Amino acid sequence: MKGFGLFVKTLAANTARLNSLDAHTGRLTLVLGNESADLDSMVSSLALAYALSPTISAPPIPIINTNRSDMTLRPESTLLLRTTLQANDSGIDALTFIDDFDLTRVVSYGRKHGLDVWLVDHNAPASRQTELEPF
Numbered sequence: 001m002k003g004f005g006l007f008v009k010t011l012a013a014n015t016a017r018l019n020s021l022d023a024h025t026g027r028l029t030l031v032l033g034n035e036s037a038d039l040d041s042m043v044s045s046l047a048l049a050y051a052l053s054p055t056i057s058a059p060p061i062p063i064i065n066t067n068r069s070d071m072t073l074r075p076e077s078t079l080l081l082r083t084t085l086q087a088n089d090s091g092i093d094a095l096t097f098i099d100d101f102d103l104t105r106v107v108s109y110g111r112k113h114g115l116d117v118w119l120v121d122h123n124a125p126a127s128r129q130t131e132l133e134p135f
Contacts, residue, residue, distance in 0.1 A: 007050045008088040010059040011095060018061065018101035027114030028106065029060040032132070034122035035098075037066035039077045044120035052118070060118070061096055065126070068097040107131045 017024065031049040033041030042064055049062035064071075071078050071092065078092065085091050107115065117135040119125065125132040 004050060005088040007053055007059075008085060008090045008094070010053075011062075011085075011090060012093075014059070014061040014096045015100045018096065018106055021105065021109045024109075025113055026058050027056075027116065028110060029056055029058065029116040029118070030106070031060050031062045031118045031120060032125070032129075033063070033065045033120050035065045035126040035128075037064055037070070037074070037077075038121075039074070039080065041065065041121040042077055042081065048118055048120050056116075064095050064097045066097060067099040069099075071097075103129065104131065107135075110135060 018028075029049075029052065031045045031052070033045040045062040045064065049060040052060045066074075081095070082092055085094065109115070115135045117125075117132050
């Protein structure tokens with residue numbers, strides 16, 4: 001398995017990847033924590049994406065399942081993520097939050113090119129994300 005530092009360096013490209021789907025044709029893999037976006041959910045989505053990364057061709061995309069602006073409400077999560085990511089020459093800005101991209105567009109892309117959705121810290125998509133159920 002490649003090192004965590006190398007995995008962290010792939011994070012910054014994920015949001016751009018989800019916002020420029022016309023330039024891609026390969027299968028996408030999303031790792032989605034629960035919508036409460038508590039610390040264990042965020043860490044779990046990052047950890048599973050890291051664990052999956054050597055098993056699939058395109059880097060899996062861990063999704064922080066809250067709006068980016070809501071991170072100010074989670075100081076303990078911000079501290080841990082900032083410290084961990086900075087230790088690997090990155091930062092919270094490199095993470096992909098649920099409001100950073102158009103989920104409906106990603107689902108449309110997935111119907112054509114393939115989409116795998118891994119859920120961590122919950123067993124079904126949030127009620128506002130039912131379009132992910134087929135995946």
